[in-house]
Amino acid sequence: MTDQAQPEPPELWHYTTVGALEGILFSQQLHLSHASFLNDPRERHLIYEALSEEVSIQSGFFAEELRNVTPALDDDIDAVPFVTSFSANPDNLLLWTAYSDGLKGVALQVRAEVVKALCIRGHDEYQMDVRRVCYDDELVRVHVREQIADLKLSWEATQRNGGAGRGMMKQFHAVPEHLAHLSTNYKSSGWQQEDEWRLVARYRDPFNGYGEENDDEVRRRHRAAWRYRDGKRPYIAVEIEPHRMIEKIIMGPCADERKVHGVAAEYGLQNKIDRSPTIIRCA
Template structure:
């Protein structure tokens, strides 16, 4: 059974994959607009948005819904027997807990494995989009101060089910044989608390199957100190975010791609000049190859 692997080198951001067969990518790309590019370069930092206030407000709810479905499917999969009853009781209790599940205070920056995705450019149709590609080893060493994790996203119910089931087997290997749980001992609350904590780490990793082309990874920090939080107005909301400053003089950027727009040559020229004045190689800049136009 495949399980999520956790790999870390000294002082690096932790990487968690959905399968041991997955290779950690060497490069990941963050999509933003010109204002985002300016802030990232000039402040030498990334902004992590609260998961409950992402551009798609249903994104976190999708993770919760997927988790509920996975739990119900796990119940259907369990064989008949004493040990299976222990597992079933646990899963039923956790499924009930999910009805009042407290959404995790997770702060997220999103990355894709591809740097020129049409659906991403469409998201910036009303403004000039750019994609910033980072070298992953450099990214991991830049942002390790607040216990950040780089998490691979699992797409669709089948992938979520496989991933959650493997994590249960890894984190709670003794539960199926724990007769005490069936008898209702004081261990119940502790087991359920640990399980809810585990689910809180998984919910931000589940995405709808329709977004699978993004091959997304997420830089995540959970429950940061409140004195680290910033707020910015957007419409009628005050959006919480986290400034994640790099420990290095420059960010490990390997490319900046200009999204399709109405004046590509002028945009490319201006971005090259901006990067050069900030100490980056202007030759990092390249145009999108997609024919899409805003």
């Protein structure tokens, strides 16, 4: 997974709308969306499809147990992380169009080291990480194949020692949970222009996944940090210090300069405004 292991660049850019910028500055929060409710519903399924392919070539009792736990990868909403997106590209027409109100929004230039240090106040059970998105479809398959191969080696060793015990079953259930955590690391190669990095929040405590008594308590603690959009889409809020995190507010090619300056000035950030060098005829 060398593509993801690269160190984050010194600066990252968060493309958004002027209205969202005002919300970020007013609340001093950055919202991370539950990955089951991202704009592209297919992206998490890259890892599911790779797992299905791998499971289909297995046989015997090992394959049967694997098939029993793989539905948890898509069904267990608690195993799926929360994310918000940045790009290493400071001026991308695709990103301006897709995420910044059709060229009328802004891109927040932020210090990656500050983003990496963010946390959810009162909820240190969440692990925060900044990860580069991988756009190599084959690497998804390689990662899943490695996970299954390691599990099979443990399974075979357990069988030689007298059969599957409780520890082995935990290993089976850990596979879909681990892959659910990783499912936000991959996108189809068609999206590689985005050069995306993600702030990912995932729950530290594993779920036993097969009816242990403390599962409900773990889930209750897990969901204590959740808020909801439209009553059904979970997100979590991360507190920020805008003056410390935001290096520049880059106006999109068609942004309303007076509007952006008005929002920034209200929060003392008017000296951090710059404009995209992209020149385009705006309607």
